[in-house]
Amino acid sequence: MFSAEQIASITGGRLDADPQILVAGEAVLDSRAAVPGSLFIAVVGENSDGHDYAQAAVSNGAALVLASKPLPGIPSVVVDDVQLALGQLAKAHLAELRKAGDLRVVGITGSAGKTTTKDLIGTVLSSVGETVFPAGSFNNELGLPLTVLKATADTRYLVLEMGASAPGDLTYLTSIAPLDVAVVLIVGAAHLGGFGGGIEDVARAKAELVQGVLEGGKVVLNADDLRVLAMREQAAGEVLTFGAVRNTTFQATNTEIDPLGRVHFDVTDARTGASERVQLGLVGEHHMTNALAAITAVAALGVPLADAVSHINNAKALSPHRMDVTEREDGVTIIDDSYNANPDSMRAALKSLAVVAGRKRRT
The missing domain is CATH 3.40.1190.10 (Mur-like, catalytic domain)
Known part of the structure; x- marks a missing residue:
């Protein structure tokens, strides 16, 4: 739990909020995930600007916004580099x-x-x-x-x-x-x-x-x-x-x-x-x-x-799209390994496909 004043001190940012505001919830990048007490991280991405969603985050309960540009009327700490902060x-x-x-x-x-x-x-x-x-x-x-x-x-x-x-x-x-x-x-x-x-x-x-x-x-x-x-x-x-x-x-x-x-x-x-x-x-x-x-x-x-x-x-696949196997009612087996892979993991996935199919099933 940090106060707005502490966050400004740690990050070297400018405080545009009540110093006593408490951030007691999780830090989130998505304004829709904000809950009472959250810290909303306003990141500028390739296709969207988190600052455009700062008000929505506060409306959903975010206590404070970590931003890289001023947000008039929105409780925030403004820093040079949000990622670094x-x-x-x-x-x-x-x-x-x-x-x-x-x-x-x-x-x-x-x-x-x-x-x-x-x-x-x-x-x-x-x-x-x-x-x-x-x-x-x-x-x-x-x-x-x-x-x-x-x-x-x-x-x-x-x-x-x-x-x-x-x-x-x-x-x-x-x-x-x-x-x-x-x-x-x-x-x-x-x-x-x-x-x-x-x-x-x-x-x-x-x-x-x-x-x-x-x-x-x-x-x-x-x-x-x-x-x-x-x-x-x-x-x-x-x-x-x-x-x-x-x-x-x-x-x-x-x-x-x-x-x-x-x-x-x-x-x-x-x-x-x-x-x-x-x-x-x-x-x-x-x-x-x-x-x-x-x-x-x-x-x-x-x-x-x-x-x-x-x-x-007893462990199951917890993270999505990593060798997640589904058996369909029509006899088709789907192996979902569709996360952002690389040559080594693709090689391993294709080898697994060959083993599961054997010489009896079409792949």
Whole structure:
């Protein structure tokens, strides 16, 4: 909860409102989502200007508007850069929560699998304590701060997806939300155009997540991807690895794909020797990497292997358009993987389609 005066102070903005106004609700980008006490973020986009909807947001209950130009008659804080100011607010909010309680922050990056891994980690941690994790891919300079601002004094775990389209993106995001656990999945061809030099530049950018871990924090790396595994050299604290290769902290063995395209495998914790059978309900062999990452990440926070696997085996697709399978009454199977994908995730989706169809069904 911030007062209008505090928001102006944190962001360096000009206060055009009663200083004592309290923002006790969520920060929102859509005026239709505003409720009493909300903070409306007036973002100028490619096709619309949030300032045009400021009055509607206030009519719906928003207590204050964060704006980049004056809004006469509307309670607001006017800043030079709304996106930057939103990040400053989220950073201040998280810092206060850390002072007040035992909050742990998990960040996930990778060229594919971020959203599913985030959902799996959030599902497991929700069984342990109050957990905040976003629906969908709120992983950029706007989405991540909005997620951070959802956390409250009761939140024990904050699970954040962190995307990178260019060098420096993850450094910025981890400056807002420094991590207790950093998870790196794969280095692939996503966003190559933003990195310029090629796949090694992507790897360097993803490694920024490892550098954003707090003292005493842990790093979780995919040992099946040598570019990811090499990031262990940049980790200041404990590193936990996962994969199908040997000498990992959490190793997958005895992998099988059932006729519905769901992956089953044994996972063994090298630290304790404990082993469990993972039987995913999610479609796609590539989800083995996501499940292993989630198991390793929650282990870094003290969740026993058996508990983690139990919840992951029961997990459903939470975020829309990610390998969501629907069986129609006429016998047609629809696999909806229509989110904004990249070559690596498209390859995985097409492989899953071939497995599910086998040689018996037309695709």
